[in-house]
Amino acid sequence: MDKVVISAARAVADIGEGASLAVGGFGLSGVPNVLIEALHEAGPKGLSVVSNNCGVDGGGLGVLLEAGRIARVTGSYIGENKAFARKYLGGEVEVELTPQGTLAERLRAGGCGIPAFYTPAGVGTAVAEGGMPWRYSPDGSVAVTSPPKEVREFDGVEYVLERGITTDFALVRAARGDRFGNLCFARASRNFNPLAAMAGRITVAEVEELVDALDPEEIHLPGVFVQRVVELTPAQAAAKGIEKRTVRV
Structure with a gap:
């Protein structure tokens, strides 16, 4: 111990x-x-x-x-x-x-062993919709962007799935x-x-x-x-x- x-x-x-x-x-x-x-x-x-x-x-x-x-x-x-x-x-x-x-x-x-959860933070932005620059190329262009995430509605409010x-x-x-x-x-x-x-x-x-x-x-x-x-x-x-x-x- x-x-x-x-x-x-x-x-x-x-x-x-x-x-x-x-x-x-x-x-x-x-x-x-x-x-x-x-x-x-x-x-x-x-x-x-x-x-x-x-x-x-x-x-x-x-x-x-x-x-x-x-x-x-x-x-x-x-x-x-x-x-x-x-x-x-x-x-x-x-x-x-x-x-x-x-x-x-x-x-x-x-x-806590929870694989994913829903949160309202980022709904309607690039956080949820994707396209945020993850990696740039040396010439300044965007090489890798974030993928879109699942968005689901609960009780009339949209939430984004985060891992x-x-x-x-x-x-x-x-x-x-x-x-x-x-x-x-x-x-x-x-x-x-x-x-x-x-x-x-x-x-x-x-x-x-x-x-x-x-x-x-x-x-x-x-x-x-x-x-x-x-x-x-x-x-x-x-x-x-x-x-x-x-x-x-």
Whole structure:
């Protein structure tokens, strides 16, 4: 039952070429940076990533993106990552954009064994009707577009069918965890982390504080969804970026 792995490198060693990953975090909050860096050093290519956004320039998933390791991204936000926008528009990476709430529910559904669900988000738009650019050609033309999705009416309201998401692996970060894989997330880091963890067939969690056993009332994600736990050093746990620093004069 002890799921603690001695190092981040050991925890991601079997993530191979072409693997699919669900990765927690939002902006710079709750991003599993230590696991991402270990994966960068391991060197697999052709990764398919499911995450709200693909990190920032030089940070988070942006490290893998800039190294050419990511082939496809399913997310809801390109954001301020210039490398992400450049690679997408230049045809170097395929991107499936989806509404943020829909992405969250697709991950949760996959983790719960639900293959698909209906939602009103996106009805009447390219999300449902298809034609969204997934991949561009180097000359700027659209090479691959999204297919149309099934739309069905319930009680006079139209809904679009969305597929649940499961991935080969998931990488998440938690404030506290125990040896059984139970996790507790702090404040804003409880964003996509629990959902990403649910979607992964093998989920790896880096934790800022490792305890023998969490109190049941503290648990945000039960250990049944987590297969490996990596304890961070104090320096790794304290290393948290600030996306936009503001000061009061």
